[in-house]
Amino acid sequence: MTDSELLNYPISADAALEPPAEWDELRSRCPVAHVRLASGDQATLVTRYDDVRTVLSDPRFGRGTGRKDAARVANTEDGGVFNSEMATVLPQDGEGHLAWRRLVGKWFTAKRMSALRPGITAMADQLVDEMVAAGHPVDLKAAFGFPLPVWVICDMLGVPDSDRHKFAHWSDCLLSMTRYTQDEMMASMSEFGAYMAHHVELKRTERGDDLLSELIDATDADGRPLSNDVLVATGQGLLVAGHETTANMITKMVAMLLADRSRWEQVLADPRLVRSTVEEALRYDVNAGFGMMRYIDAEIELSGVSVPSGTTVVCSMAAANRDEAAFEDAARLDLTRTPNPHLAFGAGAHSCLGQALARTELQIALETLLRRLPTLELAVDADKLTRVDGLAVGGLSELPVRW
């Protein structure tokens, strides 16, 4: 295959809610494919469920941050989010990662998330009140999908959600693949770092009832506290991870249900389906963004193909989630599908730290919209919905609705 024949990744797709035609072909004929990223670097794309799960679950492989020959995501000098200073400060693998993960992870347990339910529900109701007062049609992403998770993560971290326009810009810059220049990304990261460092300083002076305050005093199993750099990077990471993905997913979930309104009516008639509906929306999402990268530093075999050491593997969890070998009738949105071992949150030691929070927010978002706006419908044709391009996280640019 010559250089010019390489498939560009991410694969561009026309329809916002339909999978790219290439996925079927890749899974069936070319499960271990050579692709070119926005950086121009080459990588190996895997799209089958078993391969994606195998790579993500293998504790030997990390993101390749700092490895000279690892492929870069973005078309900027440093290659984007996975090589950003924020990413490199945090322990990436092994014992260091495990200690960090357990220290932070205890704030995201299922029990803690259940305790947040009343507060999140009250916020969701308040957002619906504001939508109703403003009148329809309204962009559900701007009015509901985005502000809900921003408020939740800001409340958890103890930073003001009135700064959310700043977070949105910093987050877009951080997750950019093609949208911003290296200088713009650097400037934005430096502002964001200074902002979070300032907040950590404030918390040191006066502890609050929030995660940053708790992390200042927390120690790992050996009694060591987190360094200031790690505290700041953790705050930044949680703020970005805590809103961008969930905000987009709330919007995409509602779009999927309203694009064929019999789906909305099915869960409206039986609200016990909320939990399985959320899981199925996560599985069914075709617009999940870049996926996850792993730098393979020991030869492995995937679908009978040898993958040499030194390869950067891109795992498309979204393509894997449509694999007929793993999900019966994978192309059908089945709101009752159980169990649903989708890979939307990844797998293995690095699987999403905040997945219990994301699930809780998605369930509350759906419950609240069903209860408050049962007549909700799209205010445009589903085929007029457009994707956000150029970011590592996928989403819709807007979701006009009425009720």
Add this chain to the structure above:
Amino acid sequence: MKVTVDEDKCCGAGTCVLVAPDVFDQRDEDGIVMLLDEAPAADQHDAVREAASVCPAAAILVAEA
């Protein structure tokens, strides 16, 4: 049914607790799985199987009697 969990593999995602809260919990100090009932009653079996199959770290093993 006999359930075992692998604490070393557990990544603290809490998926099992959301699916089968009568059988699984998480430790307050680090979010790692706690098995509340290693021989759950029959009415829990479906939820336990689901929890095992959706565990992102494959840290739950179920032996069917």
